Amino acid sequence: MKLFRNIQLRTCGSALVLGIAILAFGTAQARDDHLRSWNDGPARKAIVEFVRTTTDKASPNYVPPGERIATFDNDGTLWSEQPMYVQALFAFDRVKALAPQHPEWQTQEPFASVLKGDLKGALSGGDKALLEIVMATHAGMTTDEFQQIVREWISTARNPVTRRPVLEMVYQPMVELLAYLRAHGYKTFIVSGGGIEFMRPWAEQVYGVPPEQVVGSSIRTRYEVRDGKSLLVRLPELNFIDDKEGKPVGINQHIGHRPVAAFGNSDGDRQMLEYATSGSGPRLGMLVLHDDAKREFAYGPANGLADSHVGTFTQGLYDEAKQRGWVVISMKDDWKQVFPSSR
């Protein structure tokens, strides 16, 4: 009986070990699968090596879980920003939707141009015109109402060039990278020049990033009690611009750590990458270069690509990347697949 029990225990022990091994193997498999849309090139290698070395307790580059902070720009880094930012499309659509309540917009710029479909004309007024459009469309409602407006709009919005739903123009390799980092104990944050309240309603579903891990530009809000219910009213006043020098400021304000990894695609991300990669210990900075005219859009002007006012990636940033050891991701060469497979 003793022998029987010994055998049994040993066999159970083996079953347990086997079970754990299967689980472990399953996890490792799942992790490797995370980057399946990446070609086995220098970008993928840099990611895998960074994650390996920062999560291996025996490595001198080990980073404890609480400090595993990775920040991602959104427009042009996680989803398409051409021919214009998705949030600009949203603002223009809102001008059209609100026009019946604003008869004066038929003759008042920049609204008149938007209503005529002349976006170039609308934006000829520069930042002032853009700000007027943003305030007219993003303020004056409660935060709950705005969330609902964004949710409804984004569920049907399409890219004006490709006619694909904008939510299907997220970059599959980057969605995989977010999940891969999280699977290795990284906390992933969006740090975007876009509106914080414009991204939050869908960022969790699409990127797996919850509202409290989204950092962005914002307008002010005011606390009010209406019929005993508390709410926040969105005011037509700028609160914070989360772009360029604003990105490290926003990161410090919201996250309170210096990230160990940062991902961007334009000059607006330069300071974020500088901030992340000039800390001590292992650091990863990466920039998506839009060099794939066939599958997405090709623009720079880094590396001789066409100039773009949206998501400008200058030669100066390209040179700084080379000098600081940031990895430039070539959409053309590093990505097996750009967008999610159609469902």
Added chain:
Amino acid sequence: MKLFRNIQLRTCGSALVLGIAILAFGTAQARDDHLRSWNDGPARKAIVEFVRTTTDKASPNYVPPGERIATFDNDGTLWSEQPMYVQALFAFDRVKALAPQHPEWQTQEPFASVLKGDLKGALSGGDKALLEIVMATHAGMTTDEFQQIVREWISTARNPVTRRPVLEMVYQPMVELLAYLRAHGYKTFIVSGGGIEFMRPWAEQVYGVPPEQVVGSSIRTRYEVRDGKSLLVRLPELNFIDDKEGKPVGINQHIGHRPVAAFGNSDGDRQMLEYATSGSGPRLGMLVLHDDAKREFAYGPANGLADSHVGTFTQGLYDEAKQRGWVVISMKDDWKQVFPSSR
């Protein structure tokens, strides 16, 4: 042999079930242990019932994990705020430490009074004097340097009345409550009128709340590159006051959800509790009442307690709590133990 294998498998199966049961029991035990410093009164009952009903999938009050957001005031809710806010002690000590670099402070108010140890005199200048002290002591260095200054100061700081280390004057029942909520899938945030950068360096170690889950008042920062290294310089300009109406604003800005549970102790927390508890579905609002002169301090003026300028809990707030169904925690009656046992 077949029988043997069957028995073995069944026994292994039972062992597995038993193992899982032990694990589950262990977890349940650990969870119950979380609230061991609470007496079995109405406050503890309200907490346990709220957590049970919001985490039970079969309950109509079930709250999915992503929406399990709980916010906690800090001063007077998680640690002692008497005879004055700990951050004020810090500011006064910093004035003394910086005095050799500021000979003019010997005659210039409010600094001269601080240096003479006359805190009442120093604060007689009201908000303006306080702001001058804060800016002189909290700005002018990098965020990394400030973090280090706070870390060093707090490791030796003591309460001027009890002479206990300030970090040992956190409320043990509240530390248990934070852990209890987290064990049930709640994400716990600090939402304090105190400085965000003053709390972050020690909040994780003491409360288990990481820097990215701390919301507080702040001054502005500016991005700079010095010798190729990026850093943020703290500027003597207010950025945000996270108190009263500011608390829901700060919650929306940092967290982007309406909390389902909120914990405070003073009129500064009123709007946060209103905001949290006027959402739909199950809500929990709780206020710590300092009615325990023996073990801590007794002040109100709610419920006839002595008036206090620090952490004022007015009768009006007390009445609103009763009317809205917020639970008032009596330190005297609800807490078995107030502070952590001496180590």
